[in-house]
Amino acid sequence: MSNPVTNVLISGVGGQGILLASEVLSEVLMLAGHDVKKNEIHGMSQRGGSVVSHIRFGEKVYSSIIPEGEADVLLGFELLETYRYLPLVRQGGSVLANNLQIFPSPVTLGKETYPENIPAKIAEAFSDFTLVDGLKLAAEAGNERTVNIVLVGALSKRVAVDDHCWQQTLRKMVPPKYLEENLRAFNLGRQL
Amino acid sequence: MERAILSGNEAIARGAYEAGVKVASAYPGTPSTEILENMVQYPSIDASWAPNEKVALEVGIGAAIGGARTLVAMKHVGVNVAADPLFTLSYTGVKGGLVLVTADDPELHSSQNEQDNRNYAKFAKMPMFEPADSQEALAFTRLALEASEQFDTPVFLRTTTRISHSKSIVELQDPVSGLPQPALEKNPAKFVMLPGNARKRHPLVEDRLAKMEEWACRQPFNRVEKGTGDGRVGVITAGVSYQYAREVLPEADILKLGLVYPLPKALIRDFAARYETLYVIEELDPFIEEQLLAMGIQVTGKSLLPLCGELTPGRVAQGLSGQAVTSYYSHKEMLPGRPPSMCPGCPHRGVFYALNRLKAFVSGDIGCYTLGFMEPLSAMDTCICMGASIGNATGLSKVLDPPERSRVVAVIGDSTFLHTGINGLMDMVYNNAASTVLILDNRITAMTGRQENPSSGYTLMGADSYRVDMEEICRALGVRNVRVIDPYQVSATHKVLEEEMARDEVSVVIARRPCMLVKRDPVARKPALSVDDEKCTGCRVCLKIGCPAIEWRSSDQGKGSAHINRLFCVGCSLCRQVCHFDAIGECQ
Numbered sequence: 001m002s003n004p005v006t007n008v009l010i011s012g013v014g015g016q017g018i019l020l021a022s023e024v025l026s027e028v029l030m031l032a033g034h035d036v037k038k039n040e041i042h043g044m045s046q047r048g049g050s051v052v053s054h055i056r057f058g059e060k061v062y063s064s065i066i067p068e069g070e071a072d073v074l075l076g077f078e079l080l081e082t083y084r085y086l087p088l089v090r091q092g093g094s095v096l097a098n099n100l101q102i103f104p105s106p107v108t109l110g111k112e113t114y115p116e117n118i119p120a121k122i123a124e125a126f127s128d129f130t131l132v133d134g135l136k137l138a139a140e141a142g143n144e145r146t147v148n149i150v151l152v153g154a155l156s157k158r159v160a161v162d163d164h165c166w167q168q169t170l171r172k173m174v175p176p177k178y179l180e181e182n183l184r185a186f187n188l189g190r191q192l
Numbered sequence: 193m194e195r196a197i198l199s200g201n202e203a204i205a206r207g208a209y210e211a212g213v214k215v216a217s218a219y220p221g222t223p224s225t226e227i228l229e230n231m232v233q234y235p236s237i238d239a240s241w242a243p244n245e246k247v248a249l250e251v252g253i254g255a256a257i258g259g260a261r262t263l264v265a266m267k268h269v270g271v272n273v274a275a276d277p278l279f280t281l282s283y284t285g286v287k288g289g290l291v292l293v294t295a296d297d298p299e300l301h302s303s304q305n306e307q308d309n310r311n312y313a314k315f316a317k318m319p320m321f322e323p324a325d326s327q328e329a330l331a332f333t334r335l336a337l338e339a340s341e342q343f344d345t346p347v348f349l350r351t352t353t354r355i356s357h358s359k360s361i362v363e364l365q366d367p368v369s370g371l372p373q374p375a376l377e378k379n380p381a382k383f384v385m386l387p388g389n390a391r392k393r394h395p396l397v398e399d400r401l402a403k404m405e406e407w408a409c410r411q412p413f414n415r416v417e418k419g420t421g422d423g424r425v426g427v428i429t430a431g432v433s434y435q436y437a438r439e440v441l442p443e444a445d446i447l448k449l450g451l452v453y454p455l456p457k458a459l460i461r462d463f464a465a466r467y468e469t470l471y472v473i474e475e476l477d478p479f480i481e482e483q484l485l486a487m488g489i490q491v492t493g494k495s496l497l498p499l500c501g502e503l504t505p506g507r508v509a510q511g512l513s514g515q516a517v518t519s520y521y522s523h524k525e526m527l528p529g530r531p532p533s534m535c536p537g538c539p540h541r542g543v544f545y546a547l548n549r550l551k552a553f554v555s556g557d558i559g560c561y562t563l564g565f566m567e568p569l570s571a572m573d574t575c576i577c578m579g580a581s582i583g584n585a586t587g588l589s590k591v592l593d594p595p596e597r598s599r600v601v602a603v604i605g606d607s608t609f610l611h612t613g614i615n616g617l618m619d620m621v622y623n624n625a626a627s628t629v630l631i632l633d634n635r636i637t638a639m640t641g642r643q644e645n646p647s648s649g650y651t652l653m654g655a656d657s658y659r660v661d662m663e664e665i666c667r668a669l670g671v672r673n674v675r676v677i678d679p680y681q682v683s684a685t686h687k688v689l690e691e692e693m694a695r696d697e698v699s700v701v702i703a704r705r706p707c708m709l710v711k712r713d714p715v716a717r718k719p720a721l722s723v724d725d726e727k728c729t730g731c732r733v734c735l736k737i738g739c740p741a742i743e744w745r746s747s748d749q750g751k752g753s754a755h756i757n758r759l760f761c762v763g764c765s766l767c768r769q770v771c772h773f774d775a776i777g778e779c780q
């Protein structure tokens with residue numbers, strides 16, 4: 001059966017600004033006229049734990065959870081957290097990863113090891129893979145804290161929505177004081 | 193019409209506003225917390241945090257007796273705390289509409305159990321609505337308040353985590369107008385539940401359920417949806433399970449229930465008779481299924497679907513088809529987990545570091561500090577429910593002899609102490625137990641996302657308020673030894689705890705430091721610290737405090753060294769105090 005719904009997964013570490021990114025994306029999609037559902041778990045997982053947000057859009061969306069193995073796009077804010085969620089991505093799906101490692105506590109304590117060569121492993125399985133130097137581009141945009149918007153910019157290329165919807169939503173959701181640097185961050189990501 | 197993309201919780205708050213709710217009361221608890229947080233934007237609602245769920249419901253009952261529309265919200269286990277007034281409220285009924293939101297947490301994303309609160313509807317003989325998305329969360333909140341007044345009953349609105357925290361598109365309407373003005377009206381036969389009166393109310397409750405059952409057969413919230421198939425498979429479902437059923441079985445006809453109690457029996461019989469195969473798709477308990485079986489209807493449900501954990505489209509598909517859902521990619525190695533941890537600068541950290549070194553047996557409680565059970569702090573030994581730490585410690589101290597007994601320390605947060613810990617402390621003193629109680633006073637209910645409480649000095653609406661005096665409360669309960677410490681001071685914390693543990697009498701130690709994440713408290717963030725590689729011997733003692741800002745860099749030639757991530761560090765200096773080699777200092 002053809003699936004008229006597009007599934008986007010955003011993953012990372014609690015505190016990285018994933019919620020804002022998924023919020024921006026779902027507002028944009030609503031503005032573009034889609035039915036949208038978005039889901040993530042708050043609570044325990046926020047305190048530096050693994051966080052994942054599901055965004056689904058199309059003419060009519062039922063489940064807010066992406067059916068297993070059917071994500072079309074995965075955007076990871078951290079390498080291990082990108083790698084962790086690959087089984088949710090369909091064959092031929094797109095993967096975008098922020099080139100950043102954050103060691104979880106079992107790794108710091110020496111009980112477990114951080115996987116090696118994650119980008120190579122992703123690239124081997126998914127031909128549409130983009131590695132983003134989020135921190136570098138955010139600094140270029142004028143503020144290291146705009147990494148999440150750089151990543152949203154990179155994601156915007158994989159989601160067929162008019163540029164003006166993005167611009168309009170960012171203007172609505174970002175406080176005026178930070179708008180310029182966030183627009184720069186978005187555009188740097190979008191150029192990738 | 194205006195549209196917005198709202199979470200289930202935001203939609204419930206909006207629904208309450210549109211329905212003319214005047215009073216909303218709650219105690220925070222995931223996944224219910226944002227309902228009250230979102231009420232603040234509607235000035236027509238008096239929204240407040242109660243110290244616990246029982247008080248929240250009692251406040252709501254009072255407002256409803258006064259004739260106002262009222263919403264009370266809590267997480268699933270909160271209903272256990274509020275159950276006492278709840279069961280009798282079912283007898284009295286209401287005057288203004290009252291809706292009690294129970295936010296359940298299948299899969300235990302942030303809870304200590306995954307009880308299915310639909311059972312409370314049957315137990316307390318109260319109707320229960322269950323929305324399947326944000327639009328329904330808004331509509332059913334309004335509907336529940338109307339039904340509450342129409343049938344003179346409190347009404348449950350049940351959500352689950354995936355409803356409360358999922359966002360979907362909602363249409364907004366203007367608030368209703370012309371609701372009656374609240375006023376006093378004496379009606380003891382209805383509101384004074386002594387045996388003579390209550391005995392007369394019980395038959396009314398039974399009668400009310402029977403009427404609602406009949407009513408529910410004719411309401412659009414219980415609806416039959418045709419599928420794309422040939423009409424051989426029928427599904428009965430409700431809430432979020434409906435979405436998964438629709439996703440996985442587009443061909444099936446679905447009876448979607450908006451009211452999960454009482455069930456519309458005539459409608460169900462009529463629907464069930466039409467299908468060769470009939471499934472009930474529901475999360476957790478076979479709540480609907482058992483009632484259908486009792487009606488003599490053949491259905492399949494829990495023989496295929498799990499009793500534990502939440503449903504997902506994949507779990508439903510797998511259960512019904514018997515075939516595992518396969519994915520294109522699978523890992524060829526084990527991945528490290530990423531458990532949550534206390535934030536950098538969390539004031540709880542220093543306390544657990546001391547408890548670990550003192551080899552305390554920690555009778556624990558629920559809050560951010562429960563993370564103290566994790567490695568490397570590993571200093572929590574029990575966690576049952578909010579407030580249990582103190583009673584548990586009393587019980588332990590009763591059965592142990594002095595040397596062992598002195599190791600028992602009850603650890604409880606400020607919000608949890610005021611929730612249900614006070615009674616435990618009263619008992620501990622009253623019944624001459626001997627134990628140490630450690631109150632972690634970070635002046636906020638941090639676990640659920642930083643809500644005000646009676647010890648924070650502010651209300652939900654942001655007004656200044658009296659700040660409970662913890663020391664005075666403890667003294668008033670009869671505790672003679674009350675000491676206050678700053679958990680950022682490592683050796684003083686250790687020393688005071690050691691002394692109080694040795695005392696064979698009740699003592700309370702209050703560790704006072706505001707939560708790092710609360711902006712209003714005047715704690716200046718200090719500059720990040722860094723490790724001097726020359727001085728670091730690689731002894732790893734700084735890793736024992738479990739701070740996420742400290743990373744370990746192994747090196748090929750020998751020892752390796754600690755490193756502080758400057759983006760995470762807030763300069764609390766705990767690591768600096770535990771380092772024996774003076775290797776940690778301010779960044780150059």
Ligand SMILES: Cc1ncc(C[n+]2csc(CCOP(=O)(O)OP(=O)(O)O)c2C)c(N)n1
Binds near residue numbers: 219609
């Ligand atoms: C009966 C009940 N209500 C609510 C909750 C949700 N909850 C868990 S811990 C907590 C309060 C924690 O606050 P506090 O004791 O001050 O500790 P902190 O998180 O600030 O360290 C709440 C509201 C629960 N688990 N059980």
